[in-house]
Amino acid sequence: MSSETLTNNHNLDISSNFSDDDNWYIYEPLGDLDDMNRDAIPDCQTTVPYHLYHAGMTLVSVVVLLTLSLLIKRKHLYKTCLDGAPGLLSPVHFLEEEGNRGVPIAVFGILFSSLCVLVLDANPLPFVSISSSRSREYLKILALLYYPVFYYPLIACATVRHKIGYVFGCLLSWCHCVVHVWQKVECPESPKIYRYYSLLSSVPIILCLAVLSLWYPVLLVQSFRRKGKTAEEVLGNGYYKEYLKNILAKRAPERKTSKAKPSVFSRFQSYLYSYIYTPQEGFQIPLKLTLSLAMAVLAVYQVALLLLVTFVPNIQIVRSGMTKDVTALLVQFGLIPSKNAAGLPGDKELATAKYYVWALEVCFVASLVLSCLLTFSILMQSLVRHRINLQRLYRGAVMDVFHRPRKLQLSQQGLVCWMCFTGFQAAFTCLGLLIQQVVFFVCAVAFTFLVVVPLQFGTNLYVFKVAEKMWPFWLTLVVSVLAQNGLAQFCFLERGRRPKELTNRRALYIVTYLLFPVNVLVGVLAGVWRMLTIALYNILHFCQLDLSLLGHGTEAFDPGYRTYCYYLNIEVSQSHPAMKAFCWLLLQSQRPRGPKGPQPGDVEEGVMLMKQPASKGSHHKQNCARWWLAYTLLNNPSLLPYRKGALLNSTAHKMQPGPVIP
Template sequence: MKRSAGVTSCIIAVLIVIVAGGTLVAKWSLLQPIHTELVNRYNNDSPLYYESNSICKKIQMQRFNILTFPVACFIILIFILITKRTSLLRKQCPRGIAPPMPVDFLSRIDRKFAAVIFAMCADELFTIVKSIFESASSNSNDSGVIISYLERIFQVLIIGFRYYPLLAAVYLDSIVSLVCGTLYSWLDYSITIVNQGLCNTDFYVTLDQYIRAGNESSLAARFDYYGTGSTLLAIQLCTDIPRYLCLAYVSIKLPFLLIDKIRQRLKRSSMSDKERMMMKLTREERILLRISDPGSPDMLYVRNLFRQTDQRPRSHHLIARLLPKFIYEWRDDFTFSTRILCIYSSIILLLFFITVQACVIILPKLNSFQKSLQSTIDLFSTSSEDGNDDQPVDPATTQFPVPSLQRVYILAVVTTVLLITIQLLTLLANIRRNLFQAFRGDDSEIPRRQRSRYISYSAGNIHFGGYCIGYLIWGFILLAFFAIILWTCVEAFINFGSVRLIETLLKSIIPSLLFIYFKQYLNKLLARYVFLQHGGQVLAINNRRILMIFIYFSLFLDAFLGFISSITRLLLSVFYGIIYMCRLDYSPLGRKLELMDGGFSAYCGYIHTECCHRHPVMLIFASHLFTQFKMNQYKQIEHLGQLSDPDRLMYAQRQKKSLRAIRKWNLGVFLIRNPMIAFFRKAYLKQLDVDDLHALTDLDGDANNRNQRLAIYHRRGSVAELSVIEETNAELHKQQRF
């Protein structure tokens, strides 16, 4: 616990709580006059809306926050000018300017900061989703489908430009970028407080919103349900706690990063030559060097490859010791990438906002909805024997009496949140398990990588994060709907004891289901004790004559049972498809058709892309080579520093002459010791045609590819190399047969 909680982290945590608390107090002071004005209007039976402040017109234009947009574009332009181009169009662009990378999703650079930023984006995303449902329910959209779609795209782009400078400032990690990011974060924080306190409140209606809703306001129902006290105001402030914690973290973390960067710059004069050389490296190069450290997750993974499962060292994290292994086994040799943390932070905050809004907004409307629903049900059913619909309805005589929907709705929301939380945690564990399987070439769950689907994998990897969020929203809606139906039936049975409509439905379903399960149990019982040898421990037929007679008569009986089972199969597929809607690692289409599922294809693309770019063995190998190269380079610099100027010049000339010969000698020795690598050199691959290249570079090829590779080696390899290759192929065939 002492190792995980440093002094700087504790100071940042205390400052976050102080800043977030002060922000909530400031918002309370802004919302209190609005709440008082609307309560007075409610008591006087006046229209329930408030006129927004004049500053809202400067902040917003057509519901878009455009005040920070020019500042963000200007900061992005500064970042473009200070970013150096490393690979693309270097000759065509001599100055080397390039757009900065906001986040490296395949690495572990600034994962927490990026996750907090994406959690803030979830707040903006929920605002867009909420506006879509409001416009669909009120039918107030007169601009057409295409214009509305373009508006949503423009909103998403505005969100991207709003948070782009914050992410790019931390990724560039320079004094200029951190100064710009700090000033921009403070400006955005101030504007957000004003905007959400005066212009865009969650539960209070402005004049523009009142007009767009057709001069109607649902605030009266909320006042009737929550009262005119400070309950609604307290709910609003409690909803804003995660939002302002994220904003406070960003506005405090950036100044601390800036101070740390300035401190490193001031200490440069007292640094050693090795530390100065490390400072000249890029962040990617420094991270690549750290991969080969003894305590890095990738190095621990490579070490654990040669250990049994029970011989792995215990995790040093406190959460790993507190969390039971049957729930989740915390492992030090694996860390999730930045992308997974960003996706899950967005999902958690989005799920929180959806749950709160679903409870606060819908609960006051359930009483009126229950009356209208009961009247609609009674309209299609016979409420009394004489058929007089004017008489009051007795719950004992109606076909389906509707119970109190408030308790039903709360139970349904709690059930939905619990199911989705369990599914998300299971998905997180399955991502790690599937990545481990992909690392060792196991295709038992994820289909094997194929060269013909590389483009599909890349496209699916791009869709992965967005699909996770979209499937979550749709899964929440479907689960909540069916949970309401289920809890309504349970509540009706508890309150009224008997519901004739449900009883009639169950009387027609239960006998068929009981007969199906009886037949299945009978088949298993006979198979265990009559039709299989050794009590079912061996798949060998016993009593062959009796088995054939039983199959003959079961053929006609199972035809009728199959019709009933097909209906059950359809219902179960719908049921489990709804429960597993937010799980991209599960495809309801089955193993043969799973790649036709867009969500599962996106998941496969993500797994294969992560395996290609984050394989621990590959990273350790690359880090080892890069470390050796930098160490030799440092030794040469250190040796040159000890020489005088004439000796340094002579040494440089001698090194220049002999360097090429040394490289060729080292390359020759390396190829003699590793003859297989000679077939993958650039000069060798240029001599091959396209089919031979595919046969050599295809890692998941079949027997035809292996035979084609062997034919290429026989055509172009030497005798010594072919002997090594044949021995290697023989060993591979032995392992495959084993």
């Protein structure tokens, strides 16, 4: 009997054996679905449904806004019929706010965290349940407008600076906080991404609501104790006085320091201090910069949390579910070494495969921690640079900041960039952290599986084999570089003279010609190193808007740096501390001192008075105001576009500008 006949008979026997129950795995009962998905998260219904909470709080928020608009805004603007009409309350005085900053930061944190959760939510609007993906994208756009309106009263209650606003703020913050905590306690788990992702992503919202719940009662109690205080102390305008005292104070002459080269420890200490922001007397970071830094920190938290819960639980499931069948596939591809003669995986190979997956998890977590730490350090360094740039612009040193002449004045593009600055900072921080995580994770995995694992198991030594074969090439490059440095130091420079002079020119020309091919190879390595350093530098400083990632000639093509420059223009031209201080002086000279004193909205009126000639009144008050105004303008050139007439008059009276006081 031939071999072909035996094979056919064998196949017939196999088919006959499986003819009766060849579909057993299809018709086998699946059993209970709950037994198959024991880790499935059941649906959880809260006592206060999400849509009911939003409907009730939206109605309450509208009532609060209307009440505050009728009681507060109508009361303050009663002089004319048109100005006395109720209007929408201002959420934050970005350019005039000098007092409490806790409420704006907390509300912006709630809003930003809500938007981060919204991006991955199946139902963006709490009132609408959708199934199609196309309508979901439209509703996300509507949600971007809904959530700022929803949380608007939380921040507007503090802006009115009135007891009624503080009472409403207490009620709103308490209601929001109680409902959020209640919902998370009843339903801490959710099936979205990870069972605890919804809870962890809501932690900033709960913390910010808790801050508001404590802050509004404190503001309410302080409002009852302020009856005996002046309006200046209430509004926190002591910062202007402190700033003027600091820049006008007489300073002791600086001691001459020795010209000795600083030690390594002192240089390291100064470098470390450049990354640590410490409060400075007589200076205060603007509110918008503080908000930008807070939103950047929240962005780091939200992005890091999303990356962590997306990768780590899944890789842990893969590691725990690995079997010998999966390990056999890895052994066949040569990814895992097998000492078994038959090439079949055993317990040792399975443990090695799980170890490799665990190494991936460690690389991911380590790269994420490194990315977060580097982002935090870059943000702290940018805060130090913000203070330096603002101080330079306050004293008129425009060239030290922008490296080219620039007028500090209003413009349409500048105003748009000022409005977008906080959003740009948060967005750039998110993108920078994502890019850093991807790059650092790839580098960590490459180093682990090309260097660490081969050294540990003694297999897959590809990198070491390549390095072993190329050692003459590397030795040639090292020897050539060392030889050129040694010849330049001891042969081609005449020693013992200051300044040094060139000698042995003929030998220099010969060496330059002979080493040209070797220098081409060194140039290739230098080019690769240049590319890597530039890429790494730009990745690390991607979230730093005060530093351009392009050259000086192409800074305009960097949208982040351009936004930052225009932001500084608006901030310095509209919110200069010396300008605000002398606006208050002008107001005091124009108005009699009453029991209420100046109000928060009077700073803008003071700016208008600064641009207009002084009204007729007491010559003594006019002279004092004009003298102080001229002195300020002469020592703050950035304010010149707002009072050119006063500067011309002071120059006509032979008042020469003195040295700029830093």
